[in-house]
Amino acid sequence: GYYQQAMAQERVISGTVFAENEPLPGASIIVKGTSQGTVSDANGKFRLTLDSSGDNVILVSFIGFITNEVNISPNQTSLDVILDVDLSDLDEFVVVGYGTKKRDNITGAISETGERAIVGKPVTNAYQALQGEVPGLVIQQGTSEPGTLPEINIRGLSTMSGNTPLIVVDGVISSLNNINPNDIESISVLKDAASAAIYGSRAANGVILVTTKLGKEGKPKFSYSGQVGLQQPTNFPKIADSWEYATLRNEALVNSRMAPVFSPEQILGFKENGPNVSHYQALFKDHAVQSNHNLSLSGAERGLNYMMSLGYMDQESLFHGPGYGHQRYNIRINLDKQVNEKLKIGGRMSLARNDIKGHAWWTEWLIEPSVRMPPIYNIIDEDGNYTLSSGSNGNPLAQLEQGGARTNQNDEILVNLSIEYEPIENLVLRGVLGGNTTSNLTHEFRRAIEYAYPGGGNNQNSVANQYGRSIYLNPFITATYNKNISEKHDFDFLLGVSSESFKTEFFGVTGLDVPGNQFGVIDNVSEILQSGTNGSGNEWGIQSFFGRMGYRFSDKYLLEGNLRYDGSSRFTSANRWGVFPSVSAGWILSREEFFSAVEDVVSFAKIRASWGQLGNQDIGSLYGHQSLVNINSNVYAFGGVGVPGAYYSVSNPQRTWETSTMSNLGIDLAFFQRKLSVSFDIFNNLTRDILLELPVPSTYGLGQPIQNAGVVRNRGWEISVDYAVNTGNVGHSFNLNLSDSQNEVVDLRGREFINGSDVQTILREGYPINSYFALRSDGFFNSQEEVSASATPIFATSVQPGDIKYVDRNNDGVINYENDRFVLGHAFPRYTFGATYAANFKGFDFSIFIQGVGERSQWVRGEIVEAFHNNNEGPVFARHLDRWTPGNMDATYPRLTVGSESVNNAARSDFYIFNAQYLRIKNVQLGYTLPSTLISRIGLGQARLYVTGLNLFTFTPMNLGLDPESHGGAATNGRVYPVSRVFSTGIDINF
Amino acid sequence: QDNSFSLDIELIGLGTLHGPENNFHISIDPESNERVDFNWSAATSGDGGLVLYRVLFDREDGDFQEPIASFPSSSGGSLLTLMLSQPALNNIASAAGIGQLATGKVRWTVEASSGYNKVLFPQSSLLSLTRPEGIANLPDDLYIFGPATEGADLENGIAFKRLSNQLPIDDFVTGIYESITYLKPGEFQIADRNAEEEPITYFHINEEGRVRTGDQNSTFNGEEGVYRIRLNLTQSRVTYEKIDNIELYILANGLKKAELSYKGNHTFESNNGYFEFLNPGHPEAPDWLGWEEERYRFRLSVNGETSYIGSNQNDDMNGSLVPNLSAYNGRPNGSQPPYYHQVFFLGSEASHWQGAWKFSNQFNKVPFTVRIVFDPKADNYYHEFELN
Amino acid sequence: PPIDATSELTFWQTEEDSRVFLNSMYADLMNSDTYLFLNAMSDDAYSREKEDYRNIGNGNFDSSNGVIADVWSSRYEGIRRANIFLNNIDRIQTITEETRESYRAQARFIRAWHYFYLREFFGNVPLITDEISIDQSLQLQRTDQSIVLSFVFEELDQAINSLPESYPSEQNGRITKWAVIAFKSKVHLYNREYEQAASLASQLLDKYSLHPNYADLFKQPNAGNNEVILALQYVPTDREHDLQYSLIPPSLSGYANFSPLQELVDTYPMRNGLSINDPMSNYDENNPYENRDPRLEASVIYNGYRMRDFSGNIVTIDTSPNAAPDGLNFSSNSTPSGYYVSKFYDVEARNQVNSGLNLIVIRYAEVLLNYAEAKIELGSFTQQDWDITIGAIRARAGLIDNALQFPNVGQEMLREMVRKERRIELAFEAGHRFFDIKRWRIAEEVLDGWALGMRTNSSDDHNGYVRVDLRTFDPNKHYLWPIPLRETDLNKNLSQNPNW
Numbered sequence A: 001g002y003y004q005q006a007m008a009q010e011r012v013i014s015g016t017v018f019a020e021n022e023p024l025p026g027a028s029i030i031v032k033g034t035s036q037g038t039v040s041d042a043n044g045k046f047r048l049t050l051d052s053s054g055d056n057v058i059l060v061s062f063i064g065f066i067t068n069e070v071n072i073s074p075n076q077t078s079l080d081v082i083l084d085v086d087l088s089d090l091d092e093f094v095v096v097g098y099g100t101k102k103r104d105n106i107t108g109a110i111s112e113t114g115e116r117a118i119v120g121k122p123v124t125n126a127y128q129a130l131q132g133e134v135p136g137l138v139i140q141q142g143t144s145e146p147g148t149l150p151e152i153n154i155r156g157l158s159t160m161s162g163n164t165p166l167i168v169v170d171g172v173i174s175s176l177n178n179i180n181p182n183d184i185e186s187i188s189v190l191k192d193a194a195s196a197a198i199y200g201s202r203a204a205n206g207v208i209l210v211t212t213k214l215g216k217e218g219k220p221k222f223s224y225s226g227q228v229g230l231q232q233p234t235n236f237p238k239i240a241d242s243w244e245y246a247t248l249r250n251e252a253l254v255n256s257r258m259a260p261v262f263s264p265e266q267i268l269g270f271k272e273n274g275p276n277v278s279h280y281q282a283l284f285k286d287h288a289v290q291s292n293h294n295l296s297l298s299g300a301e302r303g304l305n306y307m308m309s310l311g312y313m314d315q316e317s318l319f320h321g322p323g324y325g326h327q328r329y330n331i332r333i334n335l336d337k338q339v340n341e342k343l344k345i346g347g348r349m350s351l352a353r354n355d356i357k358g359h360a361w362w363t364e365w366l367i368e369p370s371v372r373m374p375p376i377y378n379i380i381d382e383d384g385n386y387t388l389s390s391g392s393n394g395n396p397l398a399q400l401e402q403g404g405a406r407t408n409q410n411d412e413i414l415v416n417l418s419i420e421y422e423p424i425e426n427l428v429l430r431g432v433l434g435g436n437t438t439s440n441l442t443h444e445f446r447r448a449i450e451y452a453y454p455g456g457g458n459n460q461n462s463v464a465n466q467y468g469r470s471i472y473l474n475p476f477i478t479a480t481y482n483k484n485i486s487e488k489h490d491f492d493f494l495l496g497v498s499s500e501s502f503k504t505e506f507f508g509v510t511g512l513d514v515p516g517n518q519f520g521v522i523d524n525v526s527e528i529l530q531s532g533t534n535g536s537g538n539e540w541g542i543q544s545f546f547g548r549m550g551y552r553f554s555d556k557y558l559l560e561g562n563l564r565y566d567g568s569s570r571f572t573s574a575n576r577w578g579v580f581p582s583v584s585a586g587w588i589l590s591r592e593e594f595f596s597a598v599e600d601v602v603s604f605a606k607i608r609a610s611w612g613q614l615g616n617q618d619i620g621s622l623y624g625h626q627s628l629v630n631i632n633s634n635v636y637a638f639g640g641v642g643v644p645g646a647y648y649s650v651s652n653p654q655r656t657w658e659t660s661t662m663s664n665l666g667i668d669l670a671f672f673q674r675k676l677s678v679s680f681d682i683f684n685n686l687t688r689d690i691l692l693e694l695p696v697p698s699t700y701g702l703g704q705p706i707q708n709a710g711v712v713r714n715r716g717w718e719i720s721v722d723y724a725v726n727t728g729n730v731g732h733s734f735n736l737n738l739s740d741s742q743n744e745v746v747d748l749r750g751r752e753f754i755n756g757s758d759v760q761t762i763l764r765e766g767y768p769i770n771s772y773f774a775l776r777s778d779g780f781f782n783s784q785e786e787v788s789a790s791a792t793p794i795f796a797t798s799v800q801p802g803d804i805k806y807v808d809r810n811n812d813g814v815i816n817y818e819n820d821r822f823v824l825g826h827a828f829p830r831y832t833f834g835a836t837y838a839a840n841f842k843g844f845d846f847s848i849f850i851q852g853v854g855e856r857s858q859w860v861r862g863e864i865v866e867a868f869h870n871n872n873e874g875p876v877f878a879r880h881l882d883r884w885t886p887g888n889m890d891a892t893y894p895r896l897t898v899g900s901e902s903v904n905n906a907a908r909s910d911f912y913i914f915n916a917q918y919l920r921i922k923n924v925q926l927g928y929t930l931p932s933t934l935i936s937r938i939g940l941g942q943a944r945l946y947v948t949g950l951n952l953f954t955f956t957p958m959n960l961g962l963d964p965e966s967h968g969g970a971a972t973n974g975r976v977y978p979v980s981r982v983f984s985t986g987i988d989i990n991f
Numbered sequence B: 001q002d003n004s005f006s007l008d009i010e011l012i013g014l015g016t017l018h019g020p021e022n023n024f025h026i027s028i029d030p031e032s033n034e035r036v037d038f039n040w041s042a043a044t045s046g047d048g049g050l051v052l053y054r055v056l057f058d059r060e061d062g063d064f065q066e067p068i069a070s071f072p073s074s075s076g077g078s079l080l081t082l083m084l085s086q087p088a089l090n091n092i093a094s095a096a097g098i099g100q101l102a103t104g105k106v107r108w109t110v111e112a113s114s115g116y117n118k119v120l121f122p123q124s125s126l127l128s129l130t131r132p133e134g135i136a137n138l139p140d141d142l143y144i145f146g147p148a149t150e151g152a153d154l155e156n157g158i159a160f161k162r163l164s165n166q167l168p169i170d171d172f173v174t175g176i177y178e179s180i181t182y183l184k185p186g187e188f189q190i191a192d193r194n195a196e197e198e199p200i201t202y203f204h205i206n207e208e209g210r211v212r213t214g215d216q217n218s219t220f221n222g223e224e225g226v227y228r229i230r231l232n233l234t235q236s237r238v239t240y241e242k243i244d245n246i247e248l249y250i251l252a253n254g255l256k257k258a259e260l261s262y263k264g265n266h267t268f269e270s271n272n273g274y275f276e277f278l279n280p281g282h283p284e285a286p287d288w289l290g291w292e293e294e295r296y297r298f299r300l301s302v303n304g305e306t307s308y309i310g311s312n313q314n315d316d317m318n319g320s321l322v323p324n325l326s327a328y329n330g331r332p333n334g335s336q337p338p339y340y341h342q343v344f345f346l347g348s349e350a351s352h353w354q355g356a357w358k359f360s361n362q363f364n365k366v367p368f369t370v371r372i373v374f375d376p377k378a379d380n381y382y383h384e385f386e387l388n
Numbered sequence C: 001p002p003i004d005a006t007s008e009l010t011f012w013q014t015e016e017d018s019r020v021f022l023n024s025m026y027a028d029l030m031n032s033d034t035y036l037f038l039n040a041m042s043d044d045a046y047s048r049e050k051e052d053y054r055n056i057g058n059g060n061f062d063s064s065n066g067v068i069a070d071v072w073s074s075r076y077e078g079i080r081r082a083n084i085f086l087n088n089i090d091r092i093q094t095i096t097e098e099t100r101e102s103y104r105a106q107a108r109f110i111r112a113w114h115y116f117y118l119r120e121f122f123g124n125v126p127l128i129t130d131e132i133s134i135d136q137s138l139q140l141q142r143t144d145q146s147i148v149l150s151f152v153f154e155e156l157d158q159a160i161n162s163l164p165e166s167y168p169s170e171q172n173g174r175i176t177k178w179a180v181i182a183f184k185s186k187v188h189l190y191n192r193e194y195e196q197a198a199s200l201a202s203q204l205l206d207k208y209s210l211h212p213n214y215a216d217l218f219k220q221p222n223a224g225n226n227e228v229i230l231a232l233q234y235v236p237t238d239r240e241h242d243l244q245y246s247l248i249p250p251s252l253s254g255y256a257n258f259s260p261l262q263e264l265v266d267t268y269p270m271r272n273g274l275s276i277n278d279p280m281s282n283y284d285e286n287n288p289y290e291n292r293d294p295r296l297e298a299s300v301i302y303n304g305y306r307m308r309d310f311s312g313n314i315v316t317i318d319t320s321p322n323a324a325p326d327g328l329n330f331s332s333n334s335t336p337s338g339y340y341v342s343k344f345y346d347v348e349a350r351n352q353v354n355s356g357l358n359l360i361v362i363r364y365a366e367v368l369l370n371y372a373e374a375k376i377e378l379g380s381f382t383q384q385d386w387d388i389t390i391g392a393i394r395a396r397a398g399l400i401d402n403a404l405q406f407p408n409v410g411q412e413m414l415r416e417m418v419r420k421e422r423r424i425e426l427a428f429e430a431g432h433r434f435f436d437i438k439r440w441r442i443a444e445e446v447l448d449g450w451a452l453g454m455r456t457n458s459s460d461d462h463n464g465y466v467r468v469d470l471r472t473f474d475p476n477k478h479y480l481w482p483i484p485l486r487e488t489d490l491n492k493n494l495s496q497n498p499n500w
């Protein structure tokens, strides 16, 4: 009857929505074809009353997941639904400057990544995690010394003074140095003018927008992730055994017309009894522990969204010595509160503390003597005393183990308060006060070292304290307004004003002679060292006005314009202000009628184009536009007392903005229901008035000021490919990115500039910035006749068979640098690539990440390449065994020599410019997620266990025992703490 | 670059000896600067790397397993030639058992080496040598023993000190050995070791008073007494200088304050020294004295001539006698340098205040024992005081 | 605006501003490295580790050599400072005219000093007497050296007229009138203008005196002695140099960067003044350091040398081959020649190497030697000249007997005598030997072939004296340094010296 009817007509279906093995709150459950529906609760549960008893179709959907259509059979009353992640939709909203934007509507060149680049990698900072993950983003780190940070660059060297991109965290200009990688939700990399122009003069090097995590709707969720692993040093040069060393030392001496020093009996003694010591390697442990732990609490209820986290990272140093390493502590609180329909307030606060304890010396000067040391000397003698061997009046191992320590305690507090108010619909006013303050305390105690041997240095102890603090403020106000007119026309507007100010102050004091050598504090010193006592500060500021206008027609035709007006304290008032415009447009072809024919194959297609101008004012010399007089103490002395002196600073009042004009053309394609997506960009950046520290003739007498030099072009392209597929129970995903950028000096007003001494680079029209400039080698001389018939260097009095032959570029019969140098490649990486393959099977997941550089040259000099460099007793490496002799003319190294006899072979030439391309297995992970049925019993939401490795294998033709990624000064001389390989195990738990 | 390359130290080609030709004869003349040129052709190593050479000498019938001498070739072993001096040839001849003024043969060849790998040339050559007078190989030590000496047998041999130039006045050629010891007429022997350890080289003094190798007895014919014996092996000569009458005296007034007599074992001693520091007005004080004065040194008679023994450090109490050696001018109180009490022969011409020591306060007006020990095995001869 | 520096526009206000600016110009006079290591490019010494100096010493260099670039750039930086100073000192109101004139004269002297050195090294150099722009610097040409030289003389004459003869003791170290006259005498001497050289030098006679002890002259307690006419000023802790690190043996924590050569050691005569090659000299090759000119011991550390270590103990330095740790070529720290340097040894040095010892650039003995050389070249060197110059210098050094007697010999012999005397007396100081062998045009003789160290007999080459460095000197180009590559790279208007 009625009851039955009623039962038949109205029935209740209850159940749970799951996604990624977890209950999914907030999913919508709708009866197809009706407006009837509900939303899942915090536990993913729902109850839905159906008014028809027959077959029903229910649509279960949630943003970011593929909508699930479920047929309900007539008598069904319970229903569990599992939603699959919609890979094509996951990235739907992209963080852009001062806002977010639908991915499909983007017209500039923006790449993004997020947690997936970070999870499970045993890294010590966020930069390391990003390496190779984003096309066009170049990150280089040639050392793993605790506390060091990599270099980062977007799309090549478009400017020379500070190539680090602008980093914006949660809307406020900041850095990635101290951020806890686990707090990062997403990262957008803005690469072209259109996407970055809203940051105007701050954006010439590109912009990285980082968004930290917030809570997800629902009850509090705890997460813990932890890793513990071991670091191992990689890449030491392979030294020759001591008997080989002695044999070759004799050969080099005799080749240099000096008497040999080792008898056959001594050489045999070395072979049979050693010693055979790598002094360089001996500074390092075989392995050191690295761990990190993160705990977070997040959730969102009643308009309050919160995320709080604690992080701890501990990287032990591989250097021998007492407890060297780096600990970082992170605390973050992110809060957003929707006060009412019109008002939203938010706050972000993070604290980071770094404790870095290292040896009290300079790594470069510990490694230099160690590399040079022949293996025939012990580091510690039979009585346990540190020896003083060749070339040093100290013992680097003693300096590490007994020479005191330098500790850095760096604190950073970032605060960001925002208020958002929507007075009328679609008009949002937003005010943000962001900023950070840092304080850095350094304490260095160099202990006096008592060597058992006469003549040891390091016999005076010293204490140095330095303190510095800075405050940076970045308040800004924006107004945005969106308007849709007659369904087809979408407008959006942004207006803003921003201010930045930075101030730092610092001071330091150094004292000598702590009696007792034990308690190294300034209080205990006997004497304050004037030259080690200093204090000063500086500040800078930027004011900005900016606006953006976007227009969309039918969601097919996209248009956007940006304008920014910036004033910088780094210029004189006449040169202070700059205007930076950009425009961009996009066309989503796939939404045109005519496209439906190929819709099954091509799911999405968009063409983008942009043009814009960006400025750069990021000059290290803050006050270089005005000529200053600095007073230094103790520059001279009269009457036995030190007197101060005055010095003019290097200055250039004419300097002004450098302006980059950037064009970008891009295409985004997706295939097969967006399972495969491809993006391709091509760009052309032309920088005018590029700011360079141009060499000036010494006759000018005042050093090299920064000047607006000329025009430099950067051209390049980027491609990224994503593909996901399932084979049976196994899910696969592939991700590949590859990019190239190449710069060229276009105009230097006909001049050229050569920089450097040991390593020389040139700025010459038509060539990349700072290309190497050196002699070109042409094999070895194989006979006296060949020497006599060839041009030889005017700076080498003895050239013999077995020496390097150089190309006489101007054919005048002599080799000299003036006329015979060639432009010979450069150190900036080209063809940078990253590729990830990931697979999952039931609870198991596996991923491998490969990363590398396709083309790069690195000029390496000094003891890391040359045998007996600069007349020293050592070193000799295994690769020097293949030296030229009359019986080994197809050698890879010239004849061995010492002293002035080496001058020809030590010349600045491409013989020391190495191919530094590489391919690195950067990260491999193997994980297992415990079945939820199992872990829910112990109250856990999710648990994943994994093993992971970083820097597992590197393939490179640069076989020097120097990491191919080494760059800058450390790369040119090899005096560097090596890159480490890390093996870790980790666990992620949610509950 | 190729890391797999390894050194090949095999000697794949050996050279041949060129000169001097087989059985070449040389009369060794130590005064001559003429060098003898040994030369040969090159050897080759497996990887073309450096080959070094050594010239080995052996007895005429030797096989170079234990060569009697070896020399790296010129330029430290790198050239295909060796220029040997006459004294070096003399050493070789001596080591080969050829006596002074005798003639004999030695055999030589070349050893080539690459790394630690050493190979002898397959060929060797003979050289005929005539030796001159003079000892070729200067020994580290020297001992005398026998009835004429304080030491009855080799084991109790009396040691010699090898002299070097320590004071500006010293002018010793190399190869002079000295001992201050007791002698009486009789026979003795000279050896370079005082234990029965092979090889012992013996020397003797022949009728002409020249030093020769060989274990024959030598004879001392002089007066019994303490002597400063100097054996000059380079010039094959010996001198005996009689020492007596060592006195400690005060420089200010020249008065003797202790007379030291020989006690054996290189030691002179007096156990009844006494000195009262001189002050103005003291009966022994010179009239010019205006302060407390206590400087002393020793005087003695050497072969009848007055000579002096003093320190090496005080030249008129200002600088030291020795370049860069600092003078210690205070009275010894424990902080004086360790060499303070060393004694040196200043000769007969020493200036008045040169080489003076100061008395330590504790020996003022108390009887003391003073002792000079001419110990040839000590770093230097020295003197010492004791309170009686 | 910066919080730690004032603007150029507001700087030149007070006497103190000008004084402080002038102080920094004194630091430009010469750095301690140049002071010492110029000598490593002569036949007096060798630097194993300072590659750029070594390579100039042995002829393996060109315009890219770092020392050459540094000398050029540091001198022109000093010249700019002087030009700035002279352009701005008149802006200061609160200064007495006397002080203003004295300061101006000190600046003129320093600028002339820079041009003297530039000309000695490079010949023709751009003469810049004003603050030039970058664009001007990119177009400069070299000025004929005769013009540079007359500029130097004019400036020095003005300085002589404006400077006091002495300063109160708290100003010790400033340039005096006498320093300018002594320097001008030297410039004339270098330029073979002997009349002027002699007459200027004679103005200083009896204004200064020889310090009684040669060795002590270079020791910390005697910094202000009456022989010093101009010295680079150092103070313990406040302003130190670390030359000692390069000079003393490893056992005393030195590094043997700067090693005297046998050629210099052999130049010291016997105490009686006879050359070691003289058969009458009593020189004993087996005891080579005995009875020598005491300046050998005051300048050079040799095998068997006895000296005080930092704790006051007497130590003996063993430089014999491979003796640990100081022996010849025992390690990269130890001497490649068998010699170290005792001159400038400072037992008070902080951390054993940081010394506040002043480095003398002009002293009375040099003035006397300048005078003697000028008179000898003029052919008018008398007994009286001898007595006040070489005779007095030798007597002070502790030579005896005939060494002190006026030699009755011709000009040739006298010339050789004064040159040897100069080499010995001024060894390792201020680059004297480096400039002397160039102005005497003897470099191709003394900088050619193997530079030798002590006798070791380890090899039969060179009578058993060890090889240190093979040197080549090409008189066709090496008398002048090349204009630095860095400069010709930037400014094509700069011509290059012959054959470079």
Ligand SMILES: [Ca+2]
Residues within 6 Å of the ligand: A791, A808, A809, A810, A811, A812, A813, A814, A815, A816, A819, A820
């Ligand atoms: Ca050419």
Ligand SMILES: [Ca+2]
Residues within 6 Å of the ligand: A882, A888, A889, A890, A891, A892, B005
């Ligand atoms: Ca080969």
